[in-house]
Amino acid sequence: MDKWNDSLAKQLQNTLDEDQLTQCMRCGFCLPACPTYRETGFEGASPRGRIALMKAVYDGQIKPDQNFINQIDLCLGCRACEPACPAGVPYGQLLEHTRAAIRMERPAGKKIRILQHILLREVISHPRRLKALGSLLRLYQRSGMSQWIHKVPLYRLLPEPVREMEQILPDVESPEVSPGIRVYPSSGKKAGRVGLFQGCVMDVLFNRTHRNTIRLLTSAGYEVVVPGGQNCCGALHAHAGDREQAVRLAKQNIRAFADAKVDFICSNAGGCGAMLAEYAELFKEPKWREKALEFQRKVKDVSELILEQAESGSISFSSDRHQRITYQDSCHLINGMRVFAPRTLLKQVKNTTFVELKEANRCCGSAGIYNLLQPEMANRLLDEKMNHVENTQADLLITSNPGCFLQMALGVKRAGLQNQIKVMHLVDFLASTLEPGAKKQEHPS
Numbered sequence: 001m002d003k004w005n006d007s008l009a010k011q012l013q014n015t016l017d018e019d020q021l022t023q024c025m026r027c028g029f030c031l032p033a034c035p036t037y038r039e040t041g042f043e044g045a046s047p048r049g050r051i052a053l054m055k056a057v058y059d060g061q062i063k064p065d066q067n068f069i070n071q072i073d074l075c076l077g078c079r080a081c082e083p084a085c086p087a088g089v090p091y092g093q094l095l096e097h098t099r100a101a102i103r104m105e106r107p108a109g110k111k112i113r114i115l116q117h118i119l120l121r122e123v124i125s126h127p128r129r130l131k132a133l134g135s136l137l138r139l140y141q142r143s144g145m146s147q148w149i150h151k152v153p154l155y156r157l158l159p160e161p162v163r164e165m166e167q168i169l170p171d172v173e174s175p176e177v178s179p180g181i182r183v184y185p186s187s188g189k190k191a192g193r194v195g196l197f198q199g200c201v202m203d204v205l206f207n208r209t210h211r212n213t214i215r216l217l218t219s220a221g222y223e224v225v226v227p228g229g230q231n232c233c234g235a236l237h238a239h240a241g242d243r244e245q246a247v248r249l250a251k252q253n254i255r256a257f258a259d260a261k262v263d264f265i266c267s268n269a270g271g272c273g274a275m276l277a278e279y280a281e282l283f284k285e286p287k288w289r290e291k292a293l294e295f296q297r298k299v300k301d302v303s304e305l306i307l308e309q310a311e312s313g314s315i316s317f318s319s320d321r322h323q324r325i326t327y328q329d330s331c332h333l334i335n336g337m338r339v340f341a342p343r344t345l346l347k348q349v350k351n352t353t354f355v356e357l358k359e360a361n362r363c364c365g366s367a368g369i370y371n372l373l374q375p376e377m378a379n380r381l382l383d384e385k386m387n388h389v390e391n392t393q394a395d396l397l398i399t400s401n402p403g404c405f406l407q408m409a410l411g412v413k414r415a416g417l418q419n420q421i422k423v424m425h426l427v428d429f430l431a432s433t434l435e436p437g438a439k440k441q442e443h444p445s
Contacts (some may be wrong), residue, residue, distance in 0.1 A: 082336075138171075209425045224371060225260050238275065325346060
């Protein structure tokens with residue numbers, strides 16, 4: 001064990017940036033922003049505390065034992081501490097570098113390693129496998145097999161988080177299968193050429209959201225390009241410490257968009273967008289770092305592009321019946337990309353009442369696959385979130401990230417609110433309230 005600790009300490013000393021570590025002033029502004037600190041009241045479970053632990057290991061004052069690793073694992077990586085920090089400490093980078101070192105020197109337990117390997121390396125990293133899995137899931141949902149499976153004793157042997165997630169998955173639709181580039185012309189005056197990033201989970205479980213994204217963008221005057229050869233953004237891998245695989249995936253996406261000649265690269269998933277907008281941080285090699293910088297400068301969340309055209313009067317929204325709506329922030333959209341456009345857009349939808357959700361910017365507990373790896377903490381955060389959701393008395397709970405969508409749908413089910421409130425992706429809601437005026441684009445040119 002001491003040998004492992006010494007090896008990990010050396011790896012952390014070679015990995016972590018001393019300037020970033022010393023940037024923290026220990027002021028404590030991050031404490032009320034941190035979900036795990038608020039839940040535990042433990043200094044080591046706060047951003048300030050974790051940075052202090054990292055710095056102590058870096059300086060050789062402590063060894064990175066299991067308690068150190070536990071505190072790093074407990075972090076959601078929501079980055080709510082970053083906007084709260086007056087010194088601008090890049091906590092997300094420190095966390096990912098620390099997790100990468102831990103993954104290299106002190107692998108997780110066997111069950112977690114198997115889960116991460118299957119999900120991150122063998123499924124999510126391979127678009128064809130993911131689409132095949134999506135087709136099987138679609139067959140499973142539409143055949144009625146799920147009702148039979150739930151009665152089989154072996155089903156109850158699955159971990160509870162997996163069983164809960166299976167029950168709230170959205171209906172899977174047939175994926176768009178095309179290896180090459182697809183182009184959707186704009187309606188009316190052209191506002192720009194947008195490349196749509198498809199991602200992994202979004203492309204399989206939320207294919208309808210992609211189609212609605214194209215509809216909104218073309219209606220707003222954008223020509224939409226969907227380059228072939230895309231894959232997962234790599235966010236889940238980077239958050240789990242697998243930076244090697246994150247780099248591979250980033251290179252493939254940069255290549256996929258290189259020849260698309262787009263003005264913007266559009267993401268409709270907050271977690272993906274934040275990763276895409278920080279690709280350069282993955283690279284030290286000048287050639288690839290420059291390519292990554294050129295790529296990330298074009299990255300925009302779909303809400304930013306739609307809001308720009310809505311404010312110019314090119315597109316507008318109106319609900320066909322009065323609805324109370326509320327919004328749960330995507331952590332990485334608001335803390336990573338610093339995008340606040342969704343609220344502004346929602347408040348512009350006619351015949352609706354926008355109700356602010358208490359602590360909407362506090363993590364819901366999804367955090368990639370955190371809810372599978374740390375279900376106890378994730379559920380504590382989710383149950384508190386649902387109390388605030390119920391108090392809004394909203395008809396619709398809007399999110400802008402697939403992980404948030406699934407976690408909030410799970411929360412609604414756990415709280416017994418299925419008959420009171422519906423969870424929707426921002427894009428799907430806006431598409432459902434789009435006022436007539438521009439032609440609906442469903443087929444590429």
